[in-house]
Amino acid sequence: MKKLVLKIFAIHILFVLVVACTIEEDNPADCQSTYEYLQDLKILIEDQAAESICTEGFECRSIAFGSKPCGGPWSYLVYSTSIDTLDLVDRVNDYNELEMTFNINCGAISDCAVVNPPTSLMCENNQCIAIY
Structure with a gap:
């Protein structure tokens, strides 16, 4: 299972490098395929995070996720x-x-609202919960 995850990750890294170097400005086909890839990768990452559990032996953490056009x-x-x-x-x-x-x-465009990090994290029902 770990080898499969590593292979998938290596493929993702390669794709990121290729796409980052080849996206042509305002090319709808490149933009659409990259958007779809980003959506798939987002789900993969969220699923990986969702597999985590919190108990006494583990620590809850958070990480900034995504990049808004405004920053x-x-x-x-x-x-x-x-x-x-x-x-x-x-x-x-x-x-x-x-x-x-x-x-x-x-x-890409978006709202320019600032998203603050959680003020704290807690463990509830073996899941890490963000407190804002």
């Missing part, structure tokens, strides 16, 4: 250290970088 993250992803956190952080960083490139090259 800053779209949200904060909450997870625990029960999963491979290095893998998750790498995926989130790659996702954020690709979304930033997409925003610049494809003319």
